[in-house]
Amino acid sequence: MSLAPMIEYEQASPEVRAVYDEIMAARKTDWINNFWKVLANDPATLRRIWENVKQVMAPGALDPLTKEMIYVGVSITNNCEYCTYSHTAAARGKGMTDAMLHELIAVVGLANETNRLANGYRIPVDGRFIPNS
Amino acid sequence: MSLAPMIEYEQASPEVRAVYDEIMAARKTDWINNFWKVLANDPATLRRIWENVKQVMAPGALDPLTKEMIYVGVSITNNCEYCTYSHTAAARGKGMTDAMLHELIAVVGLANETNRLANGYRIPVDGRFIPNS
Amino acid sequence: MSLAPMIEYEQASPEVRAVYDEIMAARKTDWINNFWKVLANDPATLRRIWENVKQVMAPGALDPLTKEMIYVGVSITNNCEYCTYSHTAAARGKGMTDAMLHELIAVVGLANETNRLANGYRIPVDGRFIPNS
Amino acid sequence: MSLAPMIEYEQASPEVRAVYDEIMAARKTDWINNFWKVLANDPATLRRIWENVKQVMAPGALDPLTKEMIYVGVSITNNCEYCTYSHTAAARGKGMTDAMLHELIAVVGLANETNRLANGYRIPVDGRFIPNS
Amino acid sequence: MSLAPMIEYEQASPEVRAVYDEIMAARKTDWINNFWKVLANDPATLRRIWENVKQVMAPGALDPLTKEMIYVGVSITNNCEYCTYSHTAAARGKGMTDAMLHELIAVVGLANETNRLANGYRIPVDGRFIPNS
């Protein structure tokens, strides 16, 4: 049904299995979700995206839960059904409660509204908001 | 230059001034940014949006900085110049460092990429990600 | 500054002039706005888009002002600066008042918010809303 | 299946029931659609959004049908399936005919096309379109 | 289930049949896909969109396969499920291989990421990139 078939571990080439093994180890789980199984049709992209995710989502100045919630906010705004479900699940796994989910969605909704009020009226940016202006 | 003129405090009606006063008191500042000055052409909307912002952005299960960063993430995704500048400034006022801004933008960028990988391949959502499925 | 230069009437080929003449006649005006001057670099597209606009924006089951306001609502949602300014001006020329503009932008803002609430929570469509379901 | 369960009237708290009662009274109907049943998981948002909808969608300088059609135009542009179905149904309830729906969708389609022509060529806004410029 | 019923050839008016006949002849096929069957409820739009598609997608400075792949890239970015499936099928019919599809989706994903990095940081355009600047 997807534009490329899902590659199961058993059928996977060694380079794909290597990525699957890393994902399962990093996530302390024994299954691979469909996103990676479809990307596996293009092993270079599978490896590349996994490396990106590892780097970007690692703990840093922002904690992993905050990063997941920003990810969910973007995914909702873009209407990515897959990503909304999968990153909401990931955020729950990192401690997001029901109350936090409701507040997250409320912020996303309001931001989408005021984005259009600002763009609709073509409001000029205040000089004080622009760094080094 | 905007589609409606900016209403300064001096010219404002009492109902508009009442909102301006609340905004300045809540933010402990003595100026009003352009967003509100343009909304003031439509006092019912000015009041309504201010009430929404107060409710949605108040501390709750999520802290105000996390909320601002989600706001920035949505605004970048929608390419709202005004909102990106103003909510980045607000987030900095609440403690966002340079390192946090870089990580925030990196997450937003990556989410926009993987949103299209998932939508592009039309990847079916894993049953485990769907609550009560 | 645009990706293609603006073609003025004086420099224009006969086929471009023919479209310009039709636009000015239809709009009872003596100037051509930049949108058409840039499309004129690709005369087939200039002719095609003008024919589309004439057909779609003609009075029909919806009056021209309602059509212009829907056009503005889409342009704001997509953040098209050119189209927001130009179709707002067109709507004003067809009778849109300040109060109507404010209500239009308020609807656009709210729709953008509730669109994300519905998409964010992944709310299933009620059977009653689906024709012939 | 949605990210939060649907709250039926029978299970609802008094504050949620109060909003449900207002919605049914305002719409002269005896059922509540899924949008509100999911928002009811977050009663403050349920109340807030209902107040927003009442204010923004009330008859004013624009009639309710025109507002619904603008709402549909935004929802199509953002690809909100839920909102496209529900607001089309609402517009039909307010008198939208088949012919009006076809023209509405045609305007939305064309606006999305010319938005990209204008943005694609990076066409500068004509000074005459900018108020007070 | 769609907002307008599908018009089969047998029920179609002569003007709709004329377009269907042209589509089948141009595509050397004996069936009509759902897109056209739904547009057929609005024969003027059916005719107009078919004329647009014929003109825009014809071989020219770009070959038809390149055009189809650009079409797919836009459709993925906008999350149009129908268009992603139908134009991917069209591109395959014109010679797109699995490897080409993977590279196409990879480019679309990356472009969506860097679009947000550029918009997020509000990076000013280099003068050298602007024609005639």
Next chain:
Amino acid sequence: MSLAPMIEYEQASPEVRAVYDEIMAARKTDWINNFWKVLANDPATLRRIWENVKQVMAPGALDPLTKEMIYVGVSITNNCEYCTYSHTAAARGKGMTDAMLHELIAVVGLANETNRLANGYRIPVDGRFIPNS
């Protein structure tokens, strides 16, 4: 004016210079455009994005010009001003003519229109378009 300052070669750290050197060598040029100068504030992202661009935009099943044109199509759809200018310039450097640019923009415009016609009418995908369905 951007949210982070531009890092010139002279001020850059060795790790940033290393990426700048690679970019200039790969592109056979002696300057660095603003995109990279701003990313340089976050050296890990600078390195990561450059590695992604090198991998994704390399010649493969698709030639580099086709990839650039898909990139432009996405950037126009998302209204990324920076990316539209910079990738149009890149495409011209790889041989895109005026006629090709016009056709590219025409395809992008039309795809954006038909995306909304398909989403607006909620047209079901034909079974024949879905692989392995």
